[in-house]
Amino acid sequence: MKLLKALVLLLLAGLTYPLHSQDLISEEDRVALKAYEDTIALLSFAVINDSLPEHRFGATKKLIPTLVKALKCKNSFHYPFKRVQSISIQYPADSTFRIFTWQLYVDENESRYYGAIQMNSEDLQLFPLYDRSAEVQQPEFEILDNEHWYGALYYNLIPFDSYQGRKYLLFGYDRYSFFQKRKIVDVLSFPNGKPVFGAGVFVESDPEKGQLIRNRLVLEYYAEASIKLNYDQFLNLIVFDHLITIGGVADQGPTKVPDGSYSAYEQREGIWVYVPKVFHEVLDEAPRPEPVLDDKKKIDLFGNQKNN
Secondary structure (H helix, E strand, C coil): CHHHHHHHHHHHHHHHHHHHHHHCCCHHHHHHHHHHHHHHHHHHHHHHHCCCHHHHHHHHHHHHHHHHHHHCCCCHHHCCCCCCCCCEEECCCCCCEEEEEEEEEEECCEEEEEEEEEECCCCCCEEEEEECHHHCCCCCCCCEECCCECCCEEEEEEEEEECCEEEEEEEEEECCCCCEEEEEEEEEECHHHCCEECCCCEEEEECCCEEEEECCEEEEEECCCCCCEEEECCCCEEEEEEEEEECCCCCCCCEEEEEEEEEEEEEECCEEEEECCCCCCCCCCCCCCCCCCCCCCCECCCCCECCC
């Protein structure tokens, strides 16, 4: 009986916490945020779905200042923006911040990414993210800030502790080009209260080449392939498809596709160490989460099933 009461109390605590957080918002601010939410939902839907480039660009131009105004409302951090389905909103477990990202399709060879980090602070400090990925020559080895961001659509966020303090893994998708797509794992930290992207925490040892340290992981693969790159909470690993190089189609050149085996990174004392093989057999179809923008006919921007 005592166990049942304890479980009920835990359940009620879990249910009341988000309600308490939303109660921090005054009725006046709630009305304003609801109006902003409706506008943001419509504009972001147009950014993703409108077939005309000028409409997508115009919606993006209006979306940015509208989102900024909404996030500057008092206690807006506690407003979930549940109706906004075309923008990814990721929170860490400690709720110290949240990060908004979305994609703008320019043409078959280019997409741009937009985003912002809202801090859970009294002044609701906001850091805009400026996509400079086209200028990043060595994405796996550069340290970047919010004004020089490797743009991506984030689909997962995992905190971890390093010898330099708390950091966050950001799992993202980059449409990149017509023939090649990318999935990345970036590292976010806040030294001196400002966002920094990238950290030398990914370590790979090679008997011939020695130790290789990366600031972020970048998997580039054939656009028609489907790959996994995500954190597996049961294995406590970053698990991803092992890629092999094959000859591409005309005008494409060599490209990479999954070979059915899986590699990983395992956390050891605040760094992530490369594990060449996770499973000891090649799988025809491995367990994987819903893909992000891989099967274009069946899923939308965030991996949700499209209605026929």
